[in-house]
Amino acid sequence: MSVILPLPDPIVRRPPGAQRDARELNKLGKRLRHQVGRAIADFGMIEDGDKVMVCLSGGKDSYTMLDILLQLQKKAPVRFTLTAVNLDQKQPGFPEHVLPQYLESIGVDYKILEQDTYSVVTRVVPEGKTMCSLCSRLRRGALYTFAEEQGYTKIALGHHRDDLVATFFLNLFFHSKISGMPPKLLSDDGKHVVIRPLAYVREDDIATYAQAKNFPIIPCNLCGSQENLQRKQVKKMMDAWEHESPGRIEQIARALGDIRPSQLSDPKLFDFLALGRRGDAPLPDAHDWLAGEPHGDAEVAQERITDAD
16 A cells, blocks of 8 residues: 655745845844843833833834834733834825834734924924924923823833934033933923833944834934934034944943043032042132132133133
């Protein structure tokens, strides 16, 4: 009696290039999961029972953030929910169907908010002036209001490592202060905790990942078309640095997490008055030291010192 054996399943062979691309994508995805997971742990971004509102703009950063958070959620040591939220600001030509179609295709809970901030910005901001500041304030207000109404405990934004570094330089160059964009932030009114899970992730890696995953990117034509943005100036500077000295931006990003107050000049952060004190008598203040100076003004004295140098 003859036995008919089933034919083996055909072996599907992918071209060498496709195999290599798949390996590189897996490797990149692993690195992004590691960096996001470490940021979440380092800053206590997500706790058990959190309701996380993932702000989805349609750009590469927020798509990548949502994708990585969904992957981490499956094996996370705590339970938390994710809801993708997009604010439709009624910009002309905005493809309203793109985000709902994508989010439904991957089975993610989502909400599309509608608020015509575009008309407000274009009416209030003079032609030729940057729109980002007002636009971001209106967007933030709408998202914060919705988060409070729905009881979200965390608001996740897609800012990455390069954004954190660029904000530091923006504040340094244009606002004369040492401050940046923290990975975790309590809003001014104390009602919202904002988290930035991509705080350790390079923008180049995000761009590569988004392209490989074929996310349906929606460009922001409102602010992206403005060439006079201070942030663009800083970005050009950072790109030039990275081209000349690869790894420099990473070094700066690490420095932002290794602050030495005693090596700076802010007496509010470090008690310089107590440093090396030899007695308990009150120390004379600037007025005492400058009593013999014209006007008794510390600023005048500083100008003289600068001139002498």
